[in-house]
Amino acid sequence: MTDTTAHDRTTVLLVYGGKSSEHPVSCLTAAGVLAAIDHDRYEVLPVGITSAGRWTLVPIDVAAAMKTVDGQLPTVDDSFPEVVLGNGGVLHRVGATTPVATVDVALSLMHGPYGEDGTIQGLFEMAGIRYVGSGVAASANGMDKALMKTTFARFELPQGPWQLVTDSDWTHHRDETLAGLQPLGLPLFVKPARAGSSIGITKVTDPADLPAAIEAAREHDPRVVVEQGLSGVREIECAVLQGRDGAAPRASLLGEVRMLTDGFYDFDAKYLPGEQVALDIPATVDDELQAAAQAVAVRTFEAMGAEGLARVDMFVTPERAVLVNEINTMPGFTQYSMYPQLWQATGLAYPDLVDELLQLALARPLGLR
Known part of the structure; x- marks a missing residue:
């Protein structure tokens, strides 16, 4: 574990944004964490991933200021320097010869696909970086x-009762699939299998609306879960x-x-x-x-x-x-x-919670656990 003093802070790679539909939610989360983290103990490197997948090194004050304005949710600004993450947690600015820093621990705040589904966790594992949260398998599942x-x-x-509608089910066996969902009754909740923040979810109270609800969920994921409304x-x-x-x-x-x-x-x-x-x-x-x-x-x-x-x-x-x-x-x-x-x-205040999560990540071993 890194020794933290006033002159030797633990370096935290804070990753947010990303390519999923939950990009703006991730930005709000990052701003909240930046407001809570102890900057005397932790040197934070905010890296915002644009909707196109570009990694950018964002000034702390810019990242911390993200908020909802007049109903408009924030997104990652593409104008900041591009960075890449190398083996051993070395963060490089693209085109520069001197590394930005060596990361002690990563905190990914990305929600949805590519951030919450084991994808970036696999990147951290391969790079040999400790990180906050679940590993690849638990994140994916x-x-x-x-x-x-x-x-x-x-x-x-x-x-509660539920059923999965796969892409093949819907594309090749639509009538049989709809018939197979009837035992679930009404109301139904139709959800993209791999999305969060209640994105793409429809409550169905009329059987005639079920196909449109499945199509709406499929805009986010070809795998759709249909749950019985309790x-x-x-x-x-x-x-x-x-x-x-x-x-x-x-x-x-x-x-x-x-x-x-x-x-x-x-x-x-x-x-x-x-x-x-x-x-x-x-x-x-x-x-x-x-x-x-x-x-x-x-x-x-x-x-x-x-x-x-x-x-x-x-x-x-x-x-x-x-x-x-x-x-x-x-x-x-x-x-x-x-x-x-x-x-x-x-009884655990927000700053103490963030600190506890970072300390838990720093204490666990690299590699298979």
């Missing part, structure tokens, strides 16, 4: 809702943090998402909330239900082989059964995000 739910079933985690459930979330020195994962207090309109917790409700949604932090639950949901969240974290952090989203039925909806291995850190707010309510 956590990103693909069908693989995720298959893992849930393998470990006998409780969940009636009367509460949407409960739990933030999970890896334990120290092999200890069990830690679970936060619970939070609850309550919609104030007839809609659902979609992209706008998450990042442009207005009066659409209420986030109860902590949730109003009794001790028995809280313990049960925390136990399910920890089991989910362990079943997926997650590392560092994850947010586990669950449903609580009227009969008080706890069902896993999904795990997010790189939850958002914006001002509206559940993950840091849940830890704040549990």
Whole structure:
């Protein structure tokens, strides 16, 4: 681990942006982390990846100032110097002979494909860099809702009914596929298998709308997950943090998402909330239900082989059964995000949470774990 003094700070490569549809959300997350990180302990190198995939070295003040303005979400400016990441964590400016720095630990804040799905985690592994969060397999399985739910079933985690619609299913067997979805009933939630932040999701209450909902999801991913809409459930979330020195994962207090309109917790409700949604932090639950949901969240974290952090989203039925909806291995850190707010309510402040994640990453070995 790097010795950190006032004159020898740990160098953090903070990567954000990327080529996915969640690029703007990643920018908001990066600004939030830059506001929280201890700059006396950490030397931060913000690297914004443009929508075209160009890596740029962004001044800290520019990256920290990203925010939503008049409903417009931020993006990575393409005008800054291009950089590449080399073996051993050496960051090079393209065309320059002297390296920018050698990275001690990477913190990828990219959401969605190429950032949350094991892609950049594989790059860090090959370059021999320690990094925050889950490894390649857990990230990939956590990103693909069908693989995720298959893992849930393998470990006998409780969940609602669902089905996968592949590209081949929809292209060559459309009528049979639609017929096979009928047992799920109504309403249905139709989702891209490998997208986050509720992008591309449609709630279907009329069977005639199902084909259009699948097409909408396919604009983001040819693999589509169709889930049974559960009636009367509460949407409960739990933030999970890896334990120290092999200890069990830690679970936060619970939070609850309550919609104030007839809609659902979609992209706008998450990042442009207005009066659409209420986030109860902590949730109003009794001790028995809280313990049960925390136990399910920890089991989910362990079943997926997650590392560092994850947010586990669950449903609580009227009969008080706890069902896993999904795990997010790189939850958002914006001002509206559940993950840091849940830890704040549990007693771990935002700056301390960022520090803990970096320290967990610095402490784990390189290579296969």
